[in-house]
Amino acid sequence: MTPRRQTPRVPVTSPAAATVFTTVLTEGPVSRVDVARRTGLSSAAVTKAARPLIEAGYLTELDSATTGVGRPASPLEVVADREFFVGVKITHDELIGVVTDLRARIRVSGHLPLTSRKVDAVVSNVGELVTELLKAPRYRERTSTVGVTVAGDVDPASGHVRYSPFLHWRDVPLAELVAEVTGLEATVGNDVKAITVAEQWFGAGVGAPSFALVTLGTGIGCGLVINGDVVTGSHGVAGEIGHIPVSGDGPLCHCGATGCVEAIASTDAIVAQARTATGEPGLTMAEVITGARLGDVALRRVFARAGVAIGRGLAAMANLTGPERIIVSGEGLDAYDLFADEIRETFATHAFGAAAECELILRPLPFEEWARGAAAIAVRTLFLS
Known part of the structure; x- marks a missing residue:
């Protein structure tokens, strides 16, 4: 396929321009004075950085408003459809x-x-x-x-x-x-x-310099933001909480190790353990959840073990990085009530000192x-x- 005509790219040509644009994108509408206050840039630097962004149609100045002290301000706003x-x-x-x-x-x-x-x-x-x-x-x-x-x-x-x-x-x-x-x-x-x-710029991570996003489901994933930066690590695999070993005699993980969080608490792992515990090889995740909620002791144990594994993984991550909040999401939230107590209790036990005070936020994650x-x-x- 022949490449389509590329639209002009936003003129972010300096760190100051990137800072101004990001601030308006995530926190706008916001005045130049507030951008300067929030970023530490001078008012002149903000104005210089904003000018080409306005000329290119990525930022606009809203109608003048009046601040609390009577000074006129023209807040900057992103032109979302640009x-x-x-x-x-x-x-x-x-x-x-x-x-x-x-x-x-x-x-x-x-x-x-x-x-x-x-x-x-x-x-x-x-x-x-x-x-x-x-x-x-x-x-x-x-x-x-x-x-x-x-x-x-x-x-x-x-x-x-x-x-x-x-x-x-x-x-x-x-x-x-x-x-x-x-x-x-x-x-x-x-x-x-x-x-x-997406969470850092447009969701539950806005305003948090350091936070973690943990997803529960087919895999156990984790994204980290520390001091405003998404951490990828030298090899792009930072934050792989799913492959923290939490059980010495745990099951084999697809990564080749044993006892990983993912090998115990992922959807597939929970289903596999439930089938073994009940002797019913055809169980689905929906049936496992239903049975556990109806009080099946063997299935409740499977979820309890998964909750302990997740709690240990969260604590290890919190001890190492010290996030302000942890956002827990993913399709695995459908069963959260079945291991919530174990997650919170284990986390509180293994998180060191003030790390245990970090806020846990549950956020549904539609496929879109x-x-x-x-x-x-x-x-x-x-x-x-």
């Missing part, structure tokens, strides 16, 4: 896609079943979904970037998927392949870290939010030169 972004989350059996505006507000969404997990087939399906999402001219003409996320080990700098356990991929140049099939600039990231970016996270990392490309 540019649109596509986000695609690849699961083991389907694609979830969205189109968002600059504030990562979902405008269009769609799902497409995968025809195969082979790389060429998945990339072709991504192209089909992106074409469908951008069929409206206003979206097609103002979109130049697509963000794609997968579970696993991803190198965001190169756009390579080094290892994705659920897709059984190794060393896949996904960004290059998606750019070729869509004609858009492509950025690729780990799915949980992408949602962390995964794709919104992918769009958020596409928005972030505005700040990368």
